[in-house]
Amino acid sequence: MNAAQMVRGTPRHWHWRHLLLAPHRLGFFMAMVVLASAALWWAAVQLQRSGAGFQLPFGMSPSLVHAAVMTFGFFPLFFSGFLFTAGPKWLDVPPPPARALAPALLAQLAGWLLWLAGSHLHVAIAAIGLALARLGLCHITSRFWGLIAASAAPDRVHAKAVGAALLVGCASLAGVTIATLAGADASARLFVHTGLWGFVVVVYLTVANRMIPFFTSSATQMARRWGPEWVLWLMLGAAGFEVAAAWAEPWLGGLAAWQILRGVLELGAGAAVVALGIAWGLVQSLRIRLLAMLHLGLLWLGLALLLSGASQLLGWFTQAPVLPLAALHALTMGCLGSLMLAMVTRVSCGHSGRPLVADNLVWGLFWLLQAATLLRIAGAMPGGSTQTLLTATALVWTLVMLTWAIRYGSWYGRPRADGRPG
Numbered sequence: 001m002n003a004a005q006m007v008r009g010t011p012r013h014w015h016w017r018h019l020l021l022a023p024h025r026l027g028f029f030m031a032m033v034v035l036a037s038a039a040l041w042w043a044a045v046q047l048q049r050s051g052a053g054f055q056l057p058f059g060m061s062p063s064l065v066h067a068a069v070m071t072f073g074f075f076p077l078f079f080s081g082f083l084f085t086a087g088p089k090w091l092d093v094p095p096p097p098a099r100a101l102a103p104a105l106l107a108q109l110a111g112w113l114l115w116l117a118g119s120h121l122h123v124a125i126a127a128i129g130l131a132l133a134r135l136g137l138c139h140i141t142s143r144f145w146g147l148i149a150a151s152a153a154p155d156r157v158h159a160k161a162v163g164a165a166l167l168v169g170c171a172s173l174a175g176v177t178i179a180t181l182a183g184a185d186a187s188a189r190l191f192v193h194t195g196l197w198g199f200v201v202v203v204y205l206t207v208a209n210r211m212i213p214f215f216t217s218s219a220t221q222m223a224r225r226w227g228p229e230w231v232l233w234l235m236l237g238a239a240g241f242e243v244a245a246a247w248a249e250p251w252l253g254g255l256a257a258w259q260i261l262r263g264v265l266e267l268g269a270g271a272a273v274v275a276l277g278i279a280w281g282l283v284q285s286l287r288i289r290l291l292a293m294l295h296l297g298l299l300w301l302g303l304a305l306l307l308s309g310a311s312q313l314l315g316w317f318t319q320a321p322v323l324p325l326a327a328l329h330a331l332t333m334g335c336l337g338s339l340m341l342a343m344v345t346r347v348s349c350g351h352s353g354r355p356l357v358a359d360n361l362v363w364g365l366f367w368l369l370q371a372a373t374l375l376r377i378a379g380a381m382p383g384g385s386t387q388t389l390l391t392a393t394a395l396v397w398t399l400v401m402l403t404w405a406i407r408y409g410s411w412y413g414r415p416r417a418d419g420r421p422g
Helices: 003-009 016-021 023-049 062-072 075-091 098-121 123-150 157-182 185-220 229-252 256-279 289-318 324-350 360-379 386-412
Strands: none
Touching (some): 016 023, 023 062, 023 075, 023 386, 062 098, 075 098, 075 123, 075 157, 075 185, 123 157, 157 229, 185 289, 229 256, 256 289, 289 324
């Protein structure tokens, strides 16, 4: 049964069968479920810590649970929806049907819900959740590499970079699982960090290198279709350095020369990303909301690297850690969160037969996300009212993500607004 036949044979109101009309529908919907669940769970944790919520039992570190689900939970599901929609066009191969991807995506959805539940029940339940999620991610990785192998397209650089990042994600998630079962939280966090920079950030940077200049040139009449290849390797080199630096930190972290070197390199990388954003049309994009969201998300990456570099140099000067969580959340909430909001909104609009615009609701949610990011950075500063700011951040994040998930989750289960298949 093809997509057009499915549209004719299913109701016009929300129905789960509509999720099988296209890969992005199924992947994005499941990502929204994990995103909303993780946001509500983290808000409950912060309310409990502030003395205003239910007292929940914990069988493992809530911070580790939060870090893992925010890195490996919803991002790979969004990636799956995007990569099996745009990827076949990059590679000039037929896209797989959503039904063929459903078992792998369901495994990830079930796995991450088990991970959250297991944090309160038993570490073994949480580990089973991680194993399920990894199984689903490995299947998606295998299918994507199958598309690459079947392609005769002359330019497969971006697809191969994404495929390599998916392999890093599978390996990192395996490391988190083993470390969690062993009770080695520090090792688990190291694998989460590896997955963040070596998997999630690499996918984002690769897609950004291909898509942001293309979107900008289409809307502003700039000449370049996508970023030059040397820019891609420069950005991926910065991500690789962050992975290597994390693994080197136990041996080199106390050395002044290492802190200075890392700080200078991160400051340089941050300045280069900011300059790149300007070259890609940051100023020109500000009058077009969806483009502005993309460019400001990329700007947060530069700011995150600048904050990390400043943290290293200040740490060397004061002989104490300074601002590391500020840099982390500038990356995760500011950069990845903003790009997620922009890219998923754009794909959802374009593939639902609606105008490619960020309406007032999405535009307002984007700026609330910026406010939440600033609150979280303020909470990482020395001397701040940390728990109050953390709770406020979690509540604003939850408001943004729940509203966004309900809006677009309602689209994925309905036929296209223009009556076309897909």
